[in-house]
Amino acid sequence: MTLHNFNAGPSILPKTVLSEASNALLDFNGSGLSILEIGHRTPLFTSVMEEARALVRELLQLDQAHEVLFLHGGATLQFVQVPMNLLGANQVANYTETGTWSEKAIKEARLFGGVQVAGSSLHTGHTTIPKSLNLNPSGAYLHLTTNETIAGTQWHQFPTAIGMPLVADMSSDIMSRVLDFNQFDLIYAGAQKNMGPAGVSLVIVNKNCLGKIDRSIPAFMDYRLHIKEASMLNTPPVFAVYVVLLTLRWLKAQGGVAVMEQKNKAKAKLFYDTLDALPLFQGPVTKEDRSMMNAVFLLQDPKLEKEFLIAAEQEGMVGIKGHRSVGGFRVSLYNALPIESVQAITSFMHSFSTKKG
Numbered sequence: 001m002t003l004h005n006f007n008a009g010p011s012i013l014p015k016t017v018l019s020e021a022s023n024a025l026l027d028f029n030g031s032g033l034s035i036l037e038i039g040h041r042t043p044l045f046t047s048v049m050e051e052a053r054a055l056v057r058e059l060l061q062l063d064q065a066h067e068v069l070f071l072h073g074g075a076t077l078q079f080v081q082v083p084m085n086l087l088g089a090n091q092v093a094n095y096t097e098t099g100t101w102s103e104k105a106i107k108e109a110r111l112f113g114g115v116q117v118a119g120s121s122l123h124t125g126h127t128t129i130p131k132s133l134n135l136n137p138s139g140a141y142l143h144l145t146t147n148e149t150i151a152g153t154q155w156h157q158f159p160t161a162i163g164m165p166l167v168a169d170m171s172s173d174i175m176s177r178v179l180d181f182n183q184f185d186l187i188y189a190g191a192q193k194n195m196g197p198a199g200v201s202l203v204i205v206n207k208n209c210l211g212k213i214d215r216s217i218p219a220f221m222d223y224r225l226h227i228k229e230a231s232m233l234n235t236p237p238v239f240a241v242y243v244v245l246l247t248l249r250w251l252k253a254q255g256g257v258a259v260m261e262q263k264n265k266a267k268a269k270l271f272y273d274t275l276d277a278l279p280l281f282q283g284p285v286t287k288e289d290r291s292m293m294n295a296v297f298l299l300q301d302p303k304l305e306k307e308f309l310i311a312a313e314q315e316g317m318v319g320i321k322g323h324r325s326v327g328g329f330r331v332s333l334y335n336a337l338p339i340e341s342v343q344a345i346t347s348f349m350h351s352f353s354t355k356k357g
């Protein structure tokens with residue numbers, strides 16, 4: 001049976017990436033050694049790190065002020081590292097509150113300075129994206145979560161001329177659509193949603209934002225040291241970085257971020273058109289704020305949920321259960337998911353509807 005992998009993260013990777021990665025486990029680049037058993041400072045690996053950083057720069061068209069880092073600790077460590085580097089103890093940072101992930105970011109930031117919640121979707125149960133912001137004008141930065149993986153919402157327009165650095169958690173939509181990435185002063189993303197395996201996170205930082213606050217920062221937490229050491233301050237997660245490199249090469253060969261965006265739009269349109277056409281199902285998110293990456297939905301009659309899930313699993317649908325905190329269902333439509341998988345689940349939704357109608 002063909003499996004259709006809608007996992008939210010860790011999630012689907014291109015088959016060619018998996019097979020190249022498995023070859024490298026036994027013999028990396030004809031060296032006769034595994035990628036797992038070479039020194040990270042050998043040319044064999046430093047070339048991996050350098051190519052991965054250069055590909056991020058190329059695919060996102062970053063300018064020279066932006067530095068590309070591969071760090072450990074997931075996006076969760078970035079909830080800490082961002083305010084530790086950018087938010088002075090007597091300063092306030094603006095945060096938008098749009099779901100589980102931004103709430104976690106806010107909680108950590110409060111350990112380092114003040115937080116102004118500049119916009120919130122709490123009153124709609126996180127089914128919308130705030131349309132106007134109440135910014136503290138002397139804020140150290142504005143933080144937003146471009147795609148709320150659990151709530152299924154996504155920012156489609158970004159605040160402009162805010163007069164302070166813009167910081168974004170792009171864990172679940174990095175590399176999925178064309179944006180002016182230079183408008184962000186700091187971008188972070190755990191790789192395991194849309195860019196590779198778990199264990200490494202991408203951080204893109206405008207170096208002009210650093211060194212502005214008066215705090216001692218432990219070496220491992222200081223972006224400036226990671227920049228200076230070219231992401232080799234300590235042993236990097238070598239295998240995860242390598243699989244990210246393979247995924248970025250694949251992405252470039254597909255035609256880059258613009259081509260991915262076209263494909264992602266087509267997948268999201270097919271899914272949401274189906275959702276809207278079938279009264280058995282319901283999408284809680286306001287249409288204009290729907291995520292292209294994580295589509296959440298419910299059954300009008302919750303009593304049918306279990307039957308739907310079991311039948312879907314029998315058809316090869318993997319990972320469609322909603323996050324444990326919100327219930328319902330979620331299909332993740334990341335770059336590596338082929339449109340055939342969306343065709344499979346939408347035709348299954350049609351036939352389930354017919355059976356129940």
Ligand SMILES: *Cc1c(COP(=O)(O)O)cnc(C)c1O
Nearest residue numbers: 074075076101149169171172190
């Ligand atoms: C998954 C996720 C995180 C947490 O990522 P970790 O790498 O597990 O720390 C943070 N933010 C968003 C938007 C996510 O989707």
